[in-house]
Amino acid sequence: MSEATDCIFCKIIDGDIPSAKVYEDEDVYAFLDISQVTKGHTLVIPKEHCKDIYDTNADVAEKLFSRIPKIATAIKDAYQPVGMNTLNNNGEHAGQSVFHLHIHLIPRYDEKDGFG
Ligand code: 5GP
Numbered sequence: 001m002s003e004a005t006d007c008i009f010c011k012i013i014d015g016d017i018p019s020a021k022v023y024e025d026e027d028v029y030a031f032l033d034i035s036q037v038t039k040g041h042t043l044v045i046p047k048e049h050c051k052d053i054y055d056t057n058a059d060v061a062e063k064l065f066s067r068i069p070k071i072a073t074a075i076k077d078a079y080q081p082v083g084m085n086t087l088n089n090n091g092e093h094a095g096q097s098v099f100h101l102h103i104h105l106i107p108r109y110d111e112k113d114g115f116g
């Protein structure tokens with residue numbers, strides 16, 4: 001796995017950049033996206049830095065993905081969406097803008113996606 005060089009998500013994990021924490025354990029951190037697509041849009045990241053799905057290993061990926069049901073359920077309970085997208089972008093051409101592996105949890109609502 002690659003070294004973290006000036007990675008904003010590593011700084012969020014370390015508390016050097018503030019974030020709205022949704023969930024944390026020894027392996028995983030989850031926080032609200034700074035520009036939420038919908039109310040409750042959350043990013044779930046491994047604490048171990050890796051760029052994307054190709055740069056990780058089975059152990060880190062298993063820890064990351066194993067927490068998704070629990071975190072998604074907490075978001076569902078808190079915001080009462082009617083649906084939920086789980087999304088992972090790998091590479092600039094796939095829409096990745098922060099190169100620390102992350103899963104988007106995007107709650108979906110009946111009207112205006114929870115905004116307005
Ligand atoms: P990507 O486009 O790489 O799949 O998603 C990166 C996400 O990180 C974007 O939705 C963007 O809004 C979010 N983001 C970028 N910088 C920050 C930040 O400093 N804090 C938080 N909470 N989210 C960020």
Ligand code: ZN
Pocket residue numbers: 004007008009010011049050099100
């Ligand atoms: Zn990082």
